[in-house]
Amino acid sequence: MLASRCFAYLTAATHRRYALLPFHRQTALFRLTRRPGRAARCWLARRLRPARPTAAGLPRRWSVLDGRPVLAVVDDTISPLNAHRRNLHLVTDALTRAGVDHFVIPAASGLSSRVGVPAGERTAALRALGGVGGLRAAVAERRHRRLPTRPRWRLRRTPVIRIFQAVTSVDGQLTYGGQAACEIEFWTVDGDRLHAPRSNDVTAVVPARSAPVRLTEAEACSFAPEDRIARHVTRTPFTRRPATWPDFPxxxxxxxxxxxxxxxxxxxxxxxxxxxxxxxxxxxxxxxxxxxxxxxxxxxxxxxxxxxxxxxxxxxxxxxxxxxxxxxxxxxxxxxxxxxxxxxxxxxxxxxxxxxxxxxxxxxxxxxxxxxxxxxxxxxxxxxxxxxxxxxxxxxxxxxxxxxxxxxxxxxxxxxxxxxxxxxxxxxxxxxxxxxxxxxxxxxxxxxxxxxxxxxxxxxxxxxxxxxxxxxxxxxxxxxxxxxxxxxxxxxxxxxxxxxxxxxxxxxxxxxxxxxxxxxxxxxxxxxxxxxxxxxxxxxxxxxxxxxxxxxxxxxxxxxxxxxxxxxxxxxxxxxxxxxxxxxxxxxxxxxxxxxxxxxxxxxxxxAAPQQARHRDTGYPAQPDPLSAADPVPATEVLVGHRCG
Structure with a gap:
């Protein structure tokens, strides 16, 4: 690594001067010495193409994702779970509006979500997603690209496509993309059954038509917290949690x-x-x-x-x-x-x-x-x-x-x-x-x-x-x-x-x-x-x-x-x-x-209301108050206020 080699030859006094720089200057210098090509591409992207809002009016800014400059939506409440939710909802809402049959597949690990679509509705699904705007697509392990309005030949043949919208924090330090993508699987139709293009933790065959059932967020993704709100449409076999999933608080x-x-x-x-x-x-x-x-x-x-x-x-x-x-x-x-x-x-x-x-x-x-x-x-x-x-x-x-x-x-x-x-x-x-x-x-x-x-x-x-x-x-x-x-x-x-x-x-x-x-x-x-x-x-x-x-x-x-x-x-x-x-x-x-x-x-x-941490049944004798009357506290009221986030 170039940065390590450069810093290895610096004296202690130079290290000290580097530490005295503002933190954002330290970050810029580190990235410049570590990957000068990436730093140059990001600088050119910011100068030559201004970051305009999306069609929905969401603010965007340039950020680095997988070594490439991309326009990412600014989210002041950014988190991995929110990025997972955003991508899953963008995909399912677009498919629902277009009338495309789909179902959510539980994902045992990671931030990615999985959605199954019958292979016969591939073109309609890709056109519906291409009309959302701001989405990016990746095929297998290839680099992600902007999702086109009209599906290209590679998207028309691959069994799994990863769809996501890049999001970043206000300062651009935290960016989520492909790791929280929604993976669309195109299941092949065989009579009245659908066959999975790859394995999952539940089943590889589901009925082509069945009564709609719903999954909670925790049932669809093991990373999500437990809740009781059924949000996602799925097939009946996916409502049972597999034995390989943790089921304890x-x-x-x-x-x-x-x-x-x-x-x-x-x-x-x-x-x-x-x-x-x-x-x-x-x-x-x-x-x-x-x-x-x-x-x-x-x-x-x-x-x-x-x-x-x-x-x-x-x-x-x-x-x-x-x-x-x-x-x-x-x-x-x-x-x-x-x-x-x-x-x-x-x-x-x-x-x-x-x-x-x-x-x-x-x-x-x-x-x-x-x-x-x-x-x-x-x-x-x-x-x-x-x-x-x-x-x-x-x-x-x-x-x-x-x-x-x-x-x-x-x-x-x-x-x-x-x-x-x-x-x-x-x-x-x-x-x-x-x-x-x-x-x-x-x-x-x-x-x-x-x-x-x-x-x-x-x-x-x-x-x-x-x-x-x-x-x-x-x-x-x-x-x-x-x-x-x-x-x-x-x-x-x-x-x-x-x-x-x-x-x-x-x-x-x-x-x-x-x-x-x-x-x-x-x-x-x-x-x-x-x-x-x-x-x-x-x-x-x-x-x-x-x-x-x-x-x-x-x-x-x-x-x-x-x-x-x-x-x-x-x-x-x-x-x-x-x-x-x-x-x-x-x-x-x-x-x-x-x-x-x-x-x-x-x-x-x-x-003074919340006291749920108190032991009421231990029977231990009460301890003297370490704040005695000789150590008084000024009698000033403090507001409780509201939570952030």
Missing amino acids: VDLVCCWTDPTDPRWRSRRQRAMARTAGPVPRARRADRHRRRSGAGGAGGAGPTGRADDEWVGWDGTEELRHLLRSVHLHAPWIRRIFLITADQVPGWLDVDDPRLTVVDHRDLLGGHTVLPTFNPYAVESAVHEIDGLAERFLYLPGNVFLGRPVDRTTFFEPNGIPKVLLDPGDTSAVAAARRVFADQFDRLVDPGTPLGVPLPVRRSTLAEICTSIPDVVARIRGHQIRQPDDVSLIRSLHQHWSYLRGTAIPGSLRRHHVDPAAPDAALRLHRLLDQRDADAFGLDTELTDAVDSIARRLRVEFLSRYFPTPSPYEVDAETAAARAPFTATELAQRLLRPPVGRFPAGPQLQLA
Whole structure:
């Protein structure tokens, strides 16, 4: 790759100057050095042919699709699922208006949809689609071209044609085309039966004429979320879901904390002052700084120790883009459980029925000393969340979904997780090795997979806690994570379920990038240009010295990789009204019922309504409120607002 060769010979000072450029200039320079021919064609297309709206008045702009400049429709709510819906509806609506007989065929994987048409109606179908305008067609593996009004000879003979409309985001960074195409199959007529031109998961023969039946969106595409609205016309044999399709709900669990909250920082510093034990290892950012000769005092924070070694995410932007990645690339997730330390980001819509905020006090009320700053202690009680599905994904704080994935990426169709058996060599691995030696009499080096979502079964996690109660009690007894603490989800669950025979080894295309590394800008631009990773992780252990450049690079990269707001975000007006408050103060108003020192009002009562994450039947004693009367909260009302998307 030309870009890699060019950057390989640059000095550290030149890398630094490159990182100081605006992000869009970095992107243009990267693309120019990586593929100069493509960059030149795109530049000429923009200059010689202005982007005019479609016949329906939809705005368009030039974008790059499969290495070629194309005119794409601008969609401010762009997502893979919306692109799939758009192409399927454009095709079925055009065929319905033309009176062409057709039926939807369930697609087991991917974003593509499939529509069957009798071969005798090929010409009428192609003419109906050619009259839509803005559609592109591809035959087999050939390049896509604009769909003509009058079908050409190649389109009149091929058994399968891929039809799609290119769509792009407002800034042109995200474009969908052939990967979300609607594939039209021309079924041959044999008397009163139709024969498929290729195999599918259900049947190769259907009646030529039958009573119309309908499929829901989830029955037609495994990538779509579950719903009960029958939208698509099909044949009766396709109404039964095949055994190779996953038929179980999957939830998402992620932990979040805002390390910029002064209240959270002061509590953690007090907890660290009371905790005796070895100092956590220095941050990776400090190691990069020492390698580059910048010097410094390592990872010491305000207390002289690496007290920021585990702070989750830097502020709230990473959480915002994590939820955007789930909304874009895994819409089949049933519910999201966000575990927080009595904090809520100002942009989060806590009223969304698919989102549940779980506080540490409700999750660990009778298990550990609160407040806790040990992520492994929190992970040890995840299986006790009310309403959590048997199968769920655990998404660490610095991990994002990089491209569309479905349930079979993480689970077999029968529900068996696909685990990653990565080795490790830290002190926590030594403690985990002893656990496996005692329980299974096997030598295991369980590492912590980086940059990857982890498939978990709730029953397996409960079995681990029951089998090693002493280890779990020791982990929960540490307010601050200790070097010999073991992660039940990231270290034990993967190998435990594999040795029990309830999981199989899996694989995932993943990347892990440290924004403080010298080649971070090059790797991030390559990831943005290719979008070929199922998941990727960004190192969040940054010091103030490493710094503003790495932080800006990370935030700008995420905003371009995930430009579409998720339904879990409030509107800009509500977010601006919440901006003066810290995450702890917002949690007081949005998650708790009004008490004496809070003003009563209709908006405040509306904000305090959702409490579905509370444990009502555990019997654990109530914990004291960490926000005592000596630490008052200003009595200012905050509007709840409306969701975006």
